[in-house]
Amino acid sequence: MRIGLAISYFILHSIWSYAQEIYYVKGFVKDIATRDPIEFAKIEISGSVFVESDPVNGKFVLSLKKPGDFILSISAQDYLSKRIPISIGDGDLDLGIIFLDRDIVQDKTDNLITLTDSDLLEDGSISMSVGMLQATKDIFLNRAAFDFGQAFFRVRGYGSENGIILLNGIPMNKLMDGRPQWNNWGGLNDVTRNQEFTHGLQASDYSFGGVLGVTNISTRPSSLRKGLRFSTSASNRTYTGRFMATYTSDLPQKGISYSISASRRWAKEGYIDGTLYDANSFFGAFEFKLDDRNSVNLTSIWASNRRGSSSAITEEVFQLAGNKYNPYWGTQNGEIRNSRERKIVEPIFMFNHYFSSKRFYLNTGISYQFGTISKGRIGYYNAPNPDKTYYRYLPSYYINSPIGANFIAANMAKDGFLKNPQLNWDQLYGANSSLSVQGKAAYISYEDINENQQFNVTTIGNYALNDHFKIDFGGHYSNLDSDNYAEISDLLGADYHEDIDPFSNTKNDLDGNINKTTSNLFNYYYNIKAEVYDAFVQIGIRYPKWDGFLAANYVSTNYQRDGKFRNERFANSSFGKGVKVGFSNFGAKAGLTYKFNGRHWVALNGAFLTKPPVYQNVFINPRENNQVVNNLQSEIITSTDLNYYLRLPNVTGRLSGYYTRFQNTTDINFFFVDAGVGSDFVQEVLTDLDKLHLGTELGLEYQLSSAVKISLVAALGKFLYASDPYVTINFDTAGAEEDILSPEGNIELGAAKLKDYKLSQGPQKAFALGMEYRDPKYWWVGATANYLGNNYPGISTITRTQSFYLDPDTGMAFPNATDENVARLLSQNKLDNFYLLNIVGGKSWLKKGKYISVFASINNVFDSVFRTGGYEQSRNGNFGQLHQDNLSGNPSFAPKYWYGYGRTYFINFAIGF
Secondary structure, rough: HHHHHHHHHHHHHHHHHHHHHHHHEEEEEOOOOOOEEEEOEEEEOOOOEEEEOOOOOEEEEEEEOOEEEEEEEEEEOOOOOOEEEEEOOOEEEEEEEEOOOEHHHHHHHHHHHHHOEOOOHOOOEEEEHHHOOHOOOOOOHHHHHHHHHHOOOOOHHHHHHHHEEEEEEEEOOOOOOEEEEEHHHHOOHOOOOOEEEEEEEOOOOOOOEEEEEEEEEOOHHHHOOOOOOOOOEOOOOOOOOOEEEEEEEEOOOOOOEEEEEEEEEOOOOOOOOOOOOEEEEEEEEEEOOOOOOEEEEEEEEEEEEEEEOOOOOOOHHHHHHHHOOOOOOEEOOOEEEEEEEEEOOOOEEEEEEEEEOOOOOEEEEEEEEEEEEEEEEEEOOOOOOOOOOOOOHHHHHOOOOOOOOHHHHHHHHHHHHHHHHOOOOOHHHHHHHHHHOOOOOOEEEEEEEEEEEEEEEEEEEEEEOOOOEEEEEEEEEEEEEEEEEEEEEEOOOOOOOOOEOOOOEOOOOOOOOOEEEEOOEEEEEEEEEEEEEEEEEEEEEEEEOOOEEEEEEEEEEEEEEEEEEHHHHHHHOOOOEEEOOEEEEEEEEEEEEEEEOOOOOEEEEEEEEEEEOOOHHHHHOOOOOOOOOOOOOOEEEEEEEEEEEEEEOOOEEEEEEEEEEEEEEEEEEEEEEEEEEEEEEEEEEEEEEEEEEEEEEEEEEOOOOEEEEEEEEEEEEEEEEOOOOEEEEOOOOOOOOHHOOOOOOOOEEOOOOOOOOOOOOOEEEEEEEEEEEEEEEEEEEEEEEEEEEEOEOOOOHHHHOOHHHEEEOOOEEEOOOHHHHHHHHOOOOOOOOEEEEEEEEEEEEEEEEEEEEEEEEEOOOOOOOEEEEEEEOHHHHHHOOOHHHOOOOOOOOOOOOOOOOEEEEEEEEEOOO
């Protein structure tokens, strides 16, 4: 009996003791202006224990198993985060009401995303620096987005194809190039700002991810800001005006909530001359809560974007016309007309079903996207190049003449350029009238069009086995049907266009009418079909002192080209379906986090994965034939990073080191070349290309007082070529000696000596020092001084092959093409380092239940002129020509550069009900 009583006492005492080890921290999270509860605020202690506030009253309750000193972090969508030091003693802790200030800086995001639209690549890719990183509170990533982003800074030097963008869990990266097209939902900031971001190799609940991270954008009305909101903006960047209106239903009626949003952005001319902007966006989402566990969500997005492109220019053109100069436009009937307008209209329709219980979450989604991406340009046929920056029209052409410099002609060319620097539309119409034969066009305006239809099915699940173990899994299927063709948009006064290649005098469409008119397809027409099957599984472990995860994925990818035109130059390989190209890929990554205490912890992550080449790097010349790159390989990526996190009452920070190697990369480039093996338009294929990215990141934020905050950010990287890739070129027309052609019609140039050259991936060195003052009367101002450097232009690959040494007239090496002379001629000169000062500020009011805010920013206060990037031209593909061109110090085929914006402003006014 006594033994039984003793055992019972021991058990009850143990239970009571265990119960006493649970300590509770509770409170409420509310808006400081309206005093309303904040829905779904995230409350976290020391990077481990976290909960969300109650959506009705903003209440939260956290449980801890031991006393001590901790940092309580509170964050919520559209609000500034707050950190509070707390001390847990013998009992529970009631923090009462915690107020958060609204974050009105988000209102400038849309303008910055467009600012970093890489027209420089003419492929519509978007730098990740803003679009992807706006969802994070990390001070380093915040600076990378809003300050370094204006200089085309890329986090860790990665391209945007290495980050995964999800819309309600469905991948949005394009299969053509692997990059997200942010314009598909541009201008809809109010309804796309609900984002979850995981940086780098961190574990994501939604995807296996890439080395740049994962962003999931949620459009569920139940998670969006409630009420009606109007905002209007003015700027001198990409657009000059914006208007946006959004309404999200307040309390669900019979389980129904909905949201609608619309915006318009416009500019007759942006910061760069001749860059018009015309964009309209519409959004609608409907959510129905079936019961406590199930809900469905319908989302539709229609975003139309039309803008005028700009061009990289040589130093010579910059000296003549300045950094705002753009040769792509001219006036017609007194109006600006840009010859290279870019238009994107790709509506998205999406259906999601969500299941949520205490331990299990499942999201199943279906989406359908269709529409077009078009890029305009001028075609000229047996007629002079209309581009005013064409090398024969510039002074350097006469100075660098092989028969001797002609300074009189050079001065005449200079005067002629300065007098008429823009595209002359009237001259093109006049040429079609005077030069054409019986109405045949010498000049036309046409568009390269991608007409796409894509179907996606996705499922994502998260299952918590217990408090320590969690399993994430998912899979998706994508099916793309893409028509690609050229369409005549304007005959410029002519009656018809003769669809013949002017260099080879061959037909582009053997089976069709040779004479094409407006709206006719010409030049090329083909279809690409692509299928992707992707699956991942991830196991997560969490304990008080350490966390860990292990993830794996498998991807199956298939591409096939189907030619719709029978091209006379490739009569046997241009028409019909080509071979189906398939890839099977896998990846694995793992991470371990060790917490010394609630204020210091380290995280080590590593990944090994293979990726299929995107289809634009699979087909050598898809416009004309079905030929596939020989010995095509999947890309291998090996990556690791080590991170130290600091969370003190007044100081937060992160110090990271990273190493990433990309191997077996394939790249295809198109250009005209005069090389030792011939002169023609060529496709340059690079295989076995390796790239190395390594460096460190530092972000520190110090709360000097309740009103003043100081930040310090630094990035030091080394991004370079890590191999000598193999180079093959393919001539568009007959132009090479038959005996050096491979059986496939290609010329194998062998290895290009690229190893240790720097990659053109934006500044590899960046520093920022910022200070912010936030007044209790709801106004604030901040300034950031930035220094960026170690930025390099892209290099010409063909000039680093052995063909560069060959004289095309003799087939022998140039006598003076010594290694020393070649090295001097091909040295890679970095762009100038530069400073930027940015100032931001804002004010908010609460008037009769209406929340009013004003935000303003000035970037590049001192109007610095700087180059954001550039590339070497490949026209002079042999030593003799490049040496001759550089003798004067002002080469005709000098590198081309893009210039950053000078002093710009952005002002936003918003009112919410």
